[in-house]
Amino acid sequence: MTTTAPVTSAAVTSGSAGAPHGTARAGVPPLTIEPVDPGRDSAALHSWLAHPRSRFWDMTDRTPQQVRTYLETVVSDPHQDGWLGRADGAPAFYVETYDPARALADVLDVEPGDVGMHLLVAPPTGEPVPGFTSAVMAAVVRFCLQPATGAGPGLGAARVVVEPDVRNTAVLAKNAAAGFRVLREVDLVSDGRRKRAALSVCTRADHATSPLGAGYAGVHDPYAHLRPEPAAHAHRHLVAKAIAELAHERLLVPRAAGREGWWALETPGGRARYTFAARVLPLDHWLLDEATLTREIDGAPADLDVLELVLELQQTLQVPDDLLAVYLEELSSTLAAATAKRQRALERGGPTAADLLTATYQQTEAAMTEGHPGFLANNGRIGFSLPDYQAYAPENGRRVRLVWVAARREHTHLALGAGLDERTHLAQALSPDEHAAFAQRLADRGLDPDEYHYLPLHPWQAEHRLPVTFAADVARADLVPLGPGGDEHQPQQSIRTFFNLTRPGAPYVKVALAIQNMGFLRGLSPRYMRDTPAINDWVADLVAADPTLAAAGFTVLREQAALGYTGDVYHRTPEPNAHRKMLAALWRENPVPRVTSGERLATMAALLHRDHHGDAHATALVRASGLDPADWLRAYLHAYLRPLVHCLLGHDLAFMPHGENLVLVLRDHVVVRAFMKDVGEEVAVLGPRPLPAALERVRGVTPGDEKALAVFTDVFDGVLRHLSAILEADGVLPAARFWSLVAECLDAYEADHPDLARGLAGDVDLRAERFAHSCLNRLQLRNTLQMVDLTDQSSSLLYAGQMANPVARAARTGADRAV
Template sequence: MDLTTRPLDLSFRPLDPAADATLLHRWLSMPSARFWMMTEHTPAQVRTYLDQIACSAHEQGWIGMRGGEPLVYVETYDPALLLPAGVLEPEPGDLGMHLLVAPPEGEPEHGLTTAVMGAVVRWCLHGRGAARIVVEPDERNTAVLAKNAAAGFRVLRTVELGSGAEAKRAALSVCTRADHAASLLGEGADPLAHLGAEVGERVHRQLLAKAIAEFSHERMLTPEPDGSAEGAYRITARDGAVRWTFTARELPLEHWLVDPVSIRRHEDGEETRLDVLDLVLDLQEQLGLPEELASTYLEELSSTFAARCATLTEALGGGRPTSAELLSAGLEEIEAAMTEGHPGFVATNGRIGYGLADYRTYAPEQGRRTRLQWVALRRELGHLALGEGLDEQSHLDAALSPEEREVFAARLRSRGLDPVGYHYLPLHPWQADHRLAITFAADVARGDLVPLGEGGAELQPQQSLRTFLDRTRPGAPYVKTALAIQNMGFLRGLSPAYMRDTPAINDWLARLVAEDAEFARCGVTVLRERAAIGYMGDAYHRTASSNPHRKMLAALWRESPLPLLEDGERAFTMAALLHRDHEGRSYAGALILASGLTPADWVTGYLRAYLRPLAHLLLAHDTVVMPHGENIILRVRDQQVVGAFLKDIGEEMAVLGERELPRDVERIRALVGGEEKALSIFTDVFDGVLRHLSGILDADGLLGAEEFWGLVGQVLDEYEADHPDLARGIGGDVDLRAGSFAHSCLNRLQLRNTLQMVDLGDQASSLLYAGRMENPVARRGAVIA
């Protein structure tokens, strides 16, 4: 009989030591049971052992029956209580398991042991309700290790268990329901089930609507009225052989609201399937996508498509919250609920370098916790930069638990190294696996970098991919790590050279904000990057020119907003205001309706906490930050915005005038004229954020776009009335009410060079413009250039 092609039907009854001792003594005496270490036991010794199992509050014995005949002995136990401390990080629903199959009698049954393993694992997961099964077989028991692997067990590591004659090196392994379902012995779960045709078509339509809207906004495409119906448009390609049609509305700032359901593609007169990759290929020339980079851009777009399919499939199965359900959620839950990515970029979730397992483990929208890997670096080959009032001991107290510091120091000493000679650097787990062990192998071999293993805290990746929120110690600093994957036009590294000045830059801006009462009135403060570390002892820092490998071993620690919230306040990244759930309902709309305010009053309060302080920062201090949705954390009380935190300062702020700066902050100076200064508001705030929010509220019927922009003008009027001497900035050359402004384009940058959109050392000269755009808050009579 071949049991490998069908599941085995087993029933289980509790162990009865008196009735089962003789049978189990025979089974345990067989050579095949040698890893149970009872082959020499007498019947009395076996009976004593079984009595102990039956009387234990934390262990249970079971006899598995096939057709009424005993076939397998199973022990289950609580691993949190019965495994030595420190061997396993317990999780809710853990169930330990030991397995002994009856020795064969008569004609062998091919695949019996495999079938038994599958049946026992299914029973533990579904019959016993385990969320995760824990096993610790002897690493020499290769037959069982193979069966475990076939059932979906993953080896965590090798551990030493027991002592004396009972000591063993065990392969500590776990198996979750998902692990087993996807295994050889599981239910045949398809790991790519999220890429189904129905979900795929829906996601293609969503991405096509965004692509048509944003490419048209950036004037790479010029939709023509179709004439077939009101709001109907067409785009032609390939000398007229291909025609894309859709319905849309155009709002201020050339913002297109494209109806996904209306999109059609015709080629040679025949309607074809919809695929966002086809749109790019059809319009490659109009989009200015170089042939040598086309495949890379298509891969980033494919990754975006795959990620959207995964979250939509999960949502349709009830696994993701609706916008209404997020009204009572905290920062960490809202962060994991976001699926859109950057509102302007089309290929927004590239993540080239991640595989499917990496995506499911580290993607922010998965909301999973992970542990960072840590490495010690020789002090003289790196640097640790600290902010004002922070010494190394207080930094370590914030960054690591006492247990982590003690263990890391002990691991260094065990290698004959003095911990005093090293700094501790956190690494993204992907970076440790893909870069530390290979790219920096020579540094590890020299002992300049000493791997210390994973930390004890569980952290959750945030929308920026490489920044983590500490879930074990609420209020502990965020950790931002280097991550050498390609995403949205950049390799996501961190420069040790930049890190050196980062705390000082943050202190300077925080001091400026704290000393100006206007920011306090707006409820705005800075989340400082208090400490930064970088390693520069590698060969890549000795090459003649700069290279991405110099940005692979660095990190920073940023203040958490959680301890800074007042009673009754919640916090979430501003990107959430642009989120729609799988039912099409916007989070901004849910907030407005739940607040009890009129949409106009709610938006005005938001603009006073977001736009007004940014305008003041520019006009009163010639200073700008990068205020997109991920870099602003909103404070909300009673579903109303009452303030904001500015973050991600060190790499993305600039002083645009001649004001005096400390020497270690001087690198942020970028002298430009008044019109270019104003672009920090026009491009980053008006076009980058408010354009999208106004479109959402208009589409939802809550607040028309014209009225929205009227409120923007009103908030600027209020500021000018309160600060008439600053209406044009401290240099008198900034006009936020000008008739038009230069139209800076993001997708054009990515399409031109998807590997590096801009030169980070000279960002201004790298930008691409598409003429000028009418200012939706231009003062009456302003000239539209």
């Protein structure tokens, strides 16, 4: 018989059902399996086969000599083997294994590593031993599946195949208990005898998770991350983050706890009490020492639990009753992702902060673990199953093939940026083989490829939405599923954006993904996509023509092409709905071709990343650069803050410049320039400057104090606050010195552009003593289904009074004295 591993003549000890391998079930003696010896074993086999219980072997009338001849035939055949099983040394069962490619090729799609199996258990000679047949079945299946090792021989099968008679209900039940799955019923003929058989297969995972298997201990446990240690670690981190960020947003008010630097937080009613050590830095940033955090319930020590914390604080946090469970589910999903990251670190380590100094762009992208630094429930992904999370979560770094659909032209709109025609777009979006294959598949169905556009879908979207939500569109061939593409992609931190790993330099692809994540359903609006390339062209041209931005190396990654499908019934309903945002895509420029020798790309989120040891990548960069920390920070601020300030003050232009929306270019571990991305959905013009008519949707005229929030909220509070805390905690740069360098950057800008120091309208003051404290978690807690109205974001914001500006002129004078 052909097997995947060599089989020796040594016996193999096999465990019994539900017990660890090599151990025996209570009352069942040890079981061993060895090659059959026709001369020695034929008499025993004859007596077993003659028993009425063995009738399905169709050998009850065989003579002893015929049984011996049969065994000799089995042993001499290179495509099958016979095995004798013993119980405590006494013959107790017989196993035949065979090559299904020869015996079942007509009825089975044979796969590499398939092994066929027949089992005969000796009739009991005395009182039956409870569980004996189950133990034998478990031992035999494990013997077939386990590789040959020092612990004993095995066949190393990838899959075991059986074909019992459909009338043999006892064996069918035992097969099911061992993990066999019936593929279908088939008719088989052997030695002139015909039977109706239940063709069945069992993989290692099937058996391990079956009633006769060892449970998830027998295979990689998909729930291994949901155990006490990784859960406790994740709860501690999330409770600490919750207290720190919600105190920052002034929803929670910790009180001094007696000792200097120690604080206490009591929940309403005083039943729960949290104590911790923390320092309060500029911008009301709570630098909380996670290791010191404790919880008490009615004075007794209690485990930290972020879900319980939200329940305890619901009244304070003002989470609506009807949305509490939704928020808790997003938070639970965030917890699950955190435990998975922790378990992966425990099992495999993973890249350290120092490793990332030489990591590729995509290695860095996959190494990020925190998500948004300010949001507590930042990994919601409601709609993903565990396999979906494992396949598509960016921190897992898996390779993904997008699924393509042909969308009828009359129901779609392809928008192309300057310098791009449809032919060039297709050459960038599809490989030649993909393009040819998709056109042929349409032609094979009698459809004209020229009547369709090619639209990529997230695999999850293709599985969960295309055949159900858009069933009618598929049925009338307005949407034609084409299957997976050939290019492999890696999901980015923004989860619905993909980087092409197969064709270097190919555009990013951003697709719709109808899961709930961080307060939004992650769709893409075909209506918005129509104007996206034009908006990007306008912004890119403005940026490229500006000498100040050019000097800082600040550029835009344009979204050059966008495609949206609107032929569905949901686009004809009276009210807008999320279903209108499920079939659209855009293609964005790739930064890789734009870097030169000696330069390295990294997501800006990496500056706020701590590895599984707690080491910060920003600290590693500063130390590896060899620069004074102040000079390293100056370089970063020149590449990041200065361009954003100039865009706001010189052009009334605001981006969404958080960590995942900036791609940094580093040389010798120093930030030298930056790419801005995700422009079409998030850029805003905050003044009355002239705009092409198609771009009017990005205009949002606001007063100067609100314009300034584009820097105060999105840059100071959203990014620099967290970076300052990391450098302070690691002893790299005190927070006061950090903010004095930020002020220095603004001073330099004002000196170079005195006419723009307060913006085009003279109403923006980035050196004001205080500014409105716009809060992110408050938005999500108020409505976790839709944090803000994307068509009117300004009116959706929530404020918690005002914050002292750490770069105010008066504040800076004091800070300079302090350093």
